[in-house]
Amino acid sequence: MENSREFPEKTRGLAVTPPMGWNSWNTFGTHISDALIREMADVMAEKGYRDAGYEYLVIDDCWSLRKRGADGRLVPDPEKFPQGMKAVADYVHSRGLKFGMYSCAGVMTCGGYPSSYGHEFVDAQTFAAWGVDYLKYDFCNFPAGADCKTAYITMSMALKATGRPILFSACNWGQQEPWLWMRSVGAHMYRSTGDIQDNFVSFRDIFRSQLKHFAMNGNYCFNDMDMLTVGMYGSGNVALGEKCTDTEYRTQFALWAYFGVPLMLGADLRNMSPFCRELTQNRALIRINQDAECRPPYQVYQGRPQYGSTDWWTIPEDSALAFVRHLSGGEFAIGLFNLSDADGQITFPFANAGLPYACGYGLEMKDVFTGEDLGVQRDYLTPEVKARDCRLYLARISRL
Ligand code: GLA
Secondary structure (H helix, E strand, O other): OOOOOOOOOOOOOOOOOEEEEEHHHHHHHHOEEEEEEEHHHHHHHEEEEEEEEOEEEEOOOOEEEEOOOOOOOOOOOOOOOHHHHHHHHHHHOOOOOOOEEEEEEEEEEOOOEEOOOOHHHHHHHHHHHHHOOOEEEEOOOOOOOOHHHHHHHHHHHHHHHHOOOOOEEEEEOOOOHHHHHHOOOOOOOEOOOOOOOOOOHHHHHHHHHHHHHHHHEEEEEEOOOOOOOOOOOOOOOOOOOOOOOHHHHHHHHHHHHHHHOOEEEEEOHHHHHHHHHHHOOHHHHHHOOOOOOOOOEOOOOEHHHHHOOOOOOOOOOOOOEEEEEHHHHHHEEEEEEEEEOOOOOEEEEEHHHHHOHOOOEEEEEEEOOOEEEEEEEEEEEEEEOOOOEEEEEEEEEEOO
């Protein structure tokens, strides 16, 4: 067959596992510049982030002039980006990273800058010419009567038309159940909720709202629960409500990592606390997040229905959640999350996780955070989990 030109060799494609990177919005909002992006690229390359897997450096809204150029193209603000965007992209690439930019499906971005409705193909060409590898595509100022799905499929086609592999990060905030259709229109990730704020209640509610949708999260198209706020400690652009504690940040990062969604950091990486730097570079957590099979976790019922008793848990079940996630290579990750405001025990009955009492097998377990080996466990676990805290274990089936 002489068709190799039309049908090039199979490639692995983009977003095989959840995309990882950094985005300017959470901390910097409109205060972005060439110098800032270069510094962030340096930090990602030199302080371990790139080597931990954070690959995309993304400039969010507010990067352009308020008007298109005479040629109809978007123009970078010369005060913020005096050397233009190609120079920024080249620098980001020179640090071994990929470069992301932002536009919007409406007639103006959320910040009031020109956006891509009706200009999809020329804008995609512009981004491709600058060397962009990732496009976040927002949903503000969308014309009344226009169709959301058509807008996203059009930009998806426009990106394909450039011939450059560009990761398509669709950001329509969960409108029209994107988990049902974004995969089919070529998006590699889709924002499933409104904007995150840097507080516990915000990220807890984002997570809870997606519990029923993780079944559709998988290789090549991921449920984007928004950029992480880990490490912001109440400073920056989305710093609203009560500041997070380290425990709360650990729970946020663990939820995002464990549920296999994109890990886009949003804090100022130049001034990350040692705790948050170590947390966001935790190899075990990143390995769970990036597991090749990208399977969603299943929830484990904490009661013992066969005994007709409901007194096995001390925290309401929608706050004290237990999960198993199948990983490749015969491993499991077990996640226990206490999203309530009270310390308590979370019960993990092995029978409800698929290992009945008499099956002859238990789980050899290791605590992901402390590294402690728990040996082979059976029947049930009931660890104490503090308010807003979590426990994660790696496990393998073991004969008793
Ligand atoms: C929306 C998006 C945010 C961010 C801002 C920029 O609110 O959801 O993630 O991109 O726009 O204005």
